[in-house]
Amino acid sequence: MADLHWFPCELHCHTLHSDGDFSVAELLQTAHERLLDGICLTDHNTTAGLAEASCSRAPVVLGGMEWTTYFGHMPVLDCSAYVDWRDASVDGIDEKLRQIHACGGLAGVAHPFQLGTPICTGGYWEYRVRDWSLVDYLEIWSEGSPYLNTSNRRAIALWGSLLDRGYRIAPTFGRDWHRTAGNKLISACTYLGCMGETLTPAGMKTALQSGKTVVSAGPLFYFKTERGETVGDVIPAGRSDWRFVTDCSRVARMQTENTFVPKEIRVYTNGGRMCLCLPAEGERQTATLDLEPAHWYRAELWGETDGQGGCQLAVTAPIYTQHP
Ligand SMILES: [Zn+2]
Ligand SMILES: [Zn+2]
Structure with missing residues (x-):
């Protein structure tokens, strides 16, 4: 893909x-x-x-x-x-x-x-x-x-x-x-x-x-599966290896006073349940998820901006799983 x-x-x-x-x-x-x-x-x-x-x-x-x-x-x-x-x-x-x-x-x-x-x-x-x-x-x-x-x-x-x-x-x-x-x-x-x-x-x-x-709020943040599927796509349920990408280069080039320090990656699913939470470390990270059928999964990046912690920095659209 x-x-x-x-x-x-x-x-x-x-x-x-x-x-x-x-x-x-x-x-x-x-x-x-x-x-x-x-x-x-x-x-x-x-x-x-x-x-x-x-x-x-x-x-x-x-x-x-x-x-x-x-x-x-x-x-x-x-x-x-x-x-x-x-x-x-x-x-x-x-x-x-x-x-x-x-x-x-x-x-x-x-x-x-x-x-x-x-x-x-x-x-x-x-x-x-x-x-x-x-x-x-x-x-x-x-x-x-x-x-x-x-x-x-x-x-x-x-x-x-x-x-x-x-x-x-x-x-x-x-x-x-x-x-x-x-x-x-x-x-x-x-x-x-x-x-x-x-x-x-x-x-x-x-x-x-x-x-x-x-x-x-500024950083580019998204995920894709090992097969290259990403937000908006409909994928099979089951075990899925994801790659998260966090890229602050545009924000750096903008030379604004806003600073961003990513701290945490979270994945949410149906009912607003958080099904994954990992520390944000570097530009590329991987995680394995076990996806249920007929669900949605979306990721969020959390961290600091302008010295204030606990801020939602980015929210992706969901990826969807097929019906059984
Ligand atoms: Zn308007
Ligand atoms: Zn309006």
Whole structure:
């Protein structure tokens, strides 16, 4: 199985075309300086900025908009036709999601537990999704200091309950980027796993669709099996040798003030049960797991950042095991 490349991306960005403080050109420049290979342009209810961004190669840009409604914020990416967000109802969101997918689009849930109205209109997710297989990704981390944000813990709990019900949803980080200043943890990103050495908008889309995502405060962290399977894949149950990769080189090149000291690797499975915990030592580590059928398994990296211990540094999407 060919190796994936992992590209740091920012999947949630605003510009002057909605309520952001920077122009499209300034957003692209800042993303480039932060060593991001890709961004999603997700202005509120408009794709007006995409004309200025679609030619960008560093970073590459996947176009979309953040549906900004009274009942939730939903990034919609690369939808070939306009799907009307204005009449989305709390109990009718599945139909909208089907229309988005029929137009080739992807849909995510942004900051599901953000304080809603009147602090941020519609920022809290109230839509009653019947079929969560229609949701491609969920922002389990939002804003600049993800491990300090209690609403992110609720988002991770929601994600875990959906995984337990058998839904396969990719986790993402969304800076909800509006301006250059203001976000403390500038290295946070979603790493997208793509084939080939060059990131493309199509590759970003495929990574989200196939669950090849890692949410991170900065370090690249992922695992693969001895056979080369990785997050998002469906593999046989039974004994499985895993290789964990922890790579802080991008963070080092960024020359930020943020420091990261990985301390622990944990693997979680159904019910949120921790089934492996080992000290983080070096860039490559191995462990053997005994995988149960019809389960999900995902890894987390824990450690210190900026002198503070006990921080969740990275969360991978799950790998899934086949049904018996
Ligand atoms: Zn929003
Ligand atoms: Zn937003």
